[in-house]
Every structure is written in structure tokens, then in C-alpha cells.
Amino acid sequence: MTPSTTPPDGTARTRLLHWAQALAVAAFWLVVWQVAAWVVRQNLLLVSPWQAARRLVELVPTGGFWATVWHSLARIALGFVLAVVIGCLLAWVASLHRWVGALISPLVRFIRSVPVVSFIILVLMWAGSGWLATIVSCLMVLPVVFANVEEGLRQRDRKLRELADVFGLRAGRRWLGLWLPALWPYLTAACRVGLGLAWKAGVSAEVIGLTNGSIGERLYQAKIFLSTADLFCWTAVIVLLSWGFEKLVLWLLAVGERRLERVYAK
Amino acid sequence: MGFAYGDTPVIGQVSATVPDGGLLVLQGPNGSGKTTLARLILGLAAPTSGEVAGVAGRPKAAVFQEDRLAESLTAVANVRLVLRGRGSLPAALEAAGLDADAIGRPVRELSGGQRRRVCLVRALAAVAQGASLVVLDEPFTGIDREGLPDLLAYAGEHLAGCDVALVSHEPPATEVAALWGRDPVVLTLPQ
Numbered sequence A: 001m002t003p004s005t006t007p008p009d010g011t012a013r014t015r016l017l018h019w020a021q022a023l024a025v026a027a028f029w030l031v032v033w034q035v036a037a038w039v040v041r042q043n044l045l046l047v048s049p050w051q052a053a054r055r056l057v058e059l060v061p062t063g064g065f066w067a068t069v070w071h072s073l074a075r076i077a078l079g080f081v082l083a084v085v086i087g088c089l090l091a092w093v094a095s096l097h098r099w100v101g102a103l104i105s106p107l108v109r110f111i112r113s114v115p116v117v118s119f120i121i122l123v124l125m126w127a128g129s130g131w132l133a134t135i136v137s138c139l140m141v142l143p144v145v146f147a148n149v150e151e152g153l154r155q156r157d158r159k160l161r162e163l164a165d166v167f168g169l170r171a172g173r174r175w176l177g178l179w180l181p182a183l184w185p186y187l188t189a190a191c192r193v194g195l196g197l198a199w200k201a202g203v204s205a206e207v208i209g210l211t212n213g214s215i216g217e218r219l220y221q222a223k224i225f226l227s228t229a230d231l232f233c234w235t236a237v238i239v240l241l242s243w244g245f246e247k248l249v250l251w252l253l254a255v256g257e258r259r260l261e262r263v264y265a266k
Numbered sequence B: 001m002g003f004a005y006g007d008t009p010v011i012g013q014v015s016a017t018v019p020d021g022g023l024l025v026l027q028g029p030n031g032s033g034k035t036t037l038a039r040l041i042l043g044l045a046a047p048t049s050g051e052v053a054g055v056a057g058r059p060k061a062a063v064f065q066e067d068r069l070a071e072s073l074t075a076v077a078n079v080r081l082v083l084r085g086r087g088s089l090p091a092a093l094e095a096a097g098l099d100a101d102a103i104g105r106p107v108r109e110l111s112g113g114q115r116r117r118v119c120l121v122r123a124l125a126a127v128a129q130g131a132s133l134v135v136l137d138e139p140f141t142g143i144d145r146e147g148l149p150d151l152l153a154y155a156g157e158h159l160a161g162c163d164v165a166l167v168s169h170e171p172p173a174t175e176v177a178a179l180w181g182r183d184p185v186v187l188t189l190p191q
Helices: A010-040 A049-059 A063-096 A098-113 A116-127 A132-154 A158-166 A171-209 A215-224 A228-262 B034-042 B075-080 B089-095 B112-128 B148-158 B173-179
Strands: B003-005 B008-011 B023-027 B060-063 B133-137 B163-167 B185-188
Touching: A010 A049, A049 A228, A063 A098, A063 A132, A063 A171, A063 A215, A063 A228, A098 A132, A116 A132, A116 A171, A132 A171, A158 A171, A158 B060, A171 A215, A171 A228, A215 A228, B003 B034, B008 B034, B023 B034, B023 B173, B034 B060, B034 B133, B034 B163, B060 B112, B075 B089, B075 B112, B089 B112, B112 B133, B112 B148, B148 B173, B163 B173
Parallel strands: B023 B163, B023 B185, B060 B133, B133 B163
Antiparallel strands: B003 B008
16 A cells, blocks of 8 residues: 555644544543552552553453443433423423413422432432433433523524514424524533533432442442442443443534534525 | 604604505615614514505515524525525526525625625515515615626516515615616605
């Protein structure tokens, strides 16, 4: 194969630099972690990144690992999706009339103010631990989605409404051509915040509720058996899952935005 | 008819009769209520006295004083949005002086003059699909001098036979009417 003599173009070079920078930052913090582990010299308190990675390599080929990952991923992702759907619907209903908004807004503000632990205990009493992570993730993300989408709906340009009235645009065209493209940035911002919340709240619920076969249960067992390597390993798994899920959702939102922009473009 | 915001009169009693396919020129100093009158004609506000007869229920089109474009959409998408079915919009936009590059970009990236052309094509495309009443509020603002004659001719050709209400300082509405070969009904609003 002949090596290319063409220098990378601006975009490729920028992407390369971006990745190099990300790797350098990760390497820096791994070194800090390793040094801290050397200084502490107690595996019970702090394992090295090497030990955590070795534990991960041991776990990954096992069926139990993937079953656990799927269990938590499916439930937390479902909670997030439900929060987005319900949050958007509630925001839309609230935007229909001032009185409806006055009824719904305090409820959502109440949900936002209730500590996550209270919800976890309540849901445990009412519904058991099976779908605890789903319900708790949903309840944590819902107010964020509601607040952002409601704001987006409130900011709908009155002048564009008049334009739609004058040209006699039907509801479908108003939504596809005017409101959804304008709402999309609000929804994206809500999802950015909500994604992290969903994982934090979902895994916390699993730990407290000891949901069978969940990552939260593995974390709890790591604490009981004083297995710090497991604790760090599963924490790394949560971070990776959260990161991957966030990338996937934001990619889907970006695709959706491009699609919306193209609906009437051809 | 007249119009007031609460106790503050915006338009005193004015009256005009425009024949079918006629051109109504609205003129007057800044703040005299030309844009408000344009809104009344479009049915976006109701007069506080009298009436605007013969406009209700008619398919309408407009170039508003502000662009009122869906910023993330392309020029083609903004025009297509108000139309039924599909037509050769890129050709219409090019005929109105937009190049191929501008046509495919989100309108937020276009210059003031290019955006104005998109607004005008949007209104004219609606006319081609049956809108019989058009309100043009400063439709040629920001259009470069070199491109203006062609755009005026293009607009005049597509508005033939249509009821038009026109507000235009630059070029003056009466000059536009002359260029379009139309005998306007001029309604001058006092300060």
C-alpha cells in the first residue's frame, strides 16, 4: 500500500487533535490515579487502575456481566425514554391553556423538589424493586424535560404563528416546519442534563432497592465483600454505559434535527 | 374603519375602496399605522370601528415587515412549507436572484437582501397556488440596487391580477405601481 502524501484536511486534523487531546487527558488522570494508589498502598481503600482493569477483563467474558449490564441499561434507558415522552406531552398539554399549565406546573415542581431517596423508598413500598430504576430515572428526568420543552413552547414566536395563520398552514406543517425545529434545541439541552441524572438516580435506586441482577446490586455486594476492585470496575462500567448512551441519544437527536430540516427541503 | 389600542388611537377613521385585482398603496410617515393597517387587512387584528370588507376567508399571502422565516430551514424549505404539493422552487428562487449556494443553506446564514428575496418568493409561490390577496410590507428592503429592477419586474409579473396592498419606502410605492403598470388606490395615513 502506498502511503498517502496528502496532508489531512482541516476537519480530519481537528478530529485527530480532539482525540489526541482526549487521550492525553485520560492518560493524565490514570497516572494521577495510579500514583494515588501507590501512595495509599491499601487495596481495600483504593485499587490501581491496572487492578480495576484486570477485574473488568475477568468479568467481561462472563454471561453474568452482560446480563447485569443489560438489566440496568434496559431499565434506566426505558425510564429516560418515558421521561422524555411524558415530559413532552405534559409540556404540550400545559401549553394549551393557562389553567391547565397552572395545574400541571406545581406537580412537576413538586417532583423536582422531592429527594430521590424519598421516591426510591416510596416506589419500593408501592411497586417493589423490579422496575424501581425505571420509575426513579423517569421521575428524576421528567421535570428537566418538562421545564425545557415548556419554555421552548412558550418561546414559540408569535410572529411565526401569524405567518402560519396568514398562509393557512395546517397543524402538521406548523409542527414539522415551524415548532419542532425551534423546539429541538430545548429538547436536546434537556436530554444532555437528563442523561446523567437518569444513570445516577437509576443506579442509586438499584443499590438501595437491591434490585436482583442489577449493577446496583453488584455495587452493594462489592461493599459487603469489601471488594474495592469490583466497586471500581462496576463504577467504570456505569461511566462507560452512561457515556455511550449519551452519545447514542445525542446522535439520534442530531439525526432527527437534520431530518426535520430536510422535510421540506426537496 | 379605525383602530385603537385601548384608549390610544393608532389609525383614525380611514376609508378606501379597491377594485378587484387592484393595488392599494399605503403611505404615510413613520408611526402612522401602515403596518397596523396591513395587519388589519390580513385579518391578524380586528378594527375597533368599521370593517375591512371582502377579505375574510380569502387565501392570502404576505411579505411581513420582518422576515418571519424558519431560521434552521433552507430557502427552498421555507417556501415549500407554505405550499401544497411540489413545484420547481429552486428555479423560482434563482429567478428571484438567489444563487444555488444560497438556496441550499439555512436562511439564518443568508444576508438581509437574500432573506428578503426568500420572503418575496414565498408570497409569490402562494399566489401561484391561489392566494388572491397579498400584503407586501416593505418587501424590497435590503435588496441591492443592481438586483432591484429584475426583482421588481419578477414580482410585478407574478402579482398581475391579484389584489395587492403595498407599503414601500424604498423604492417608493407609487414608483413600484408605475413600474408594474398598475393604477393604485393611494391611502395616505396622517401622523
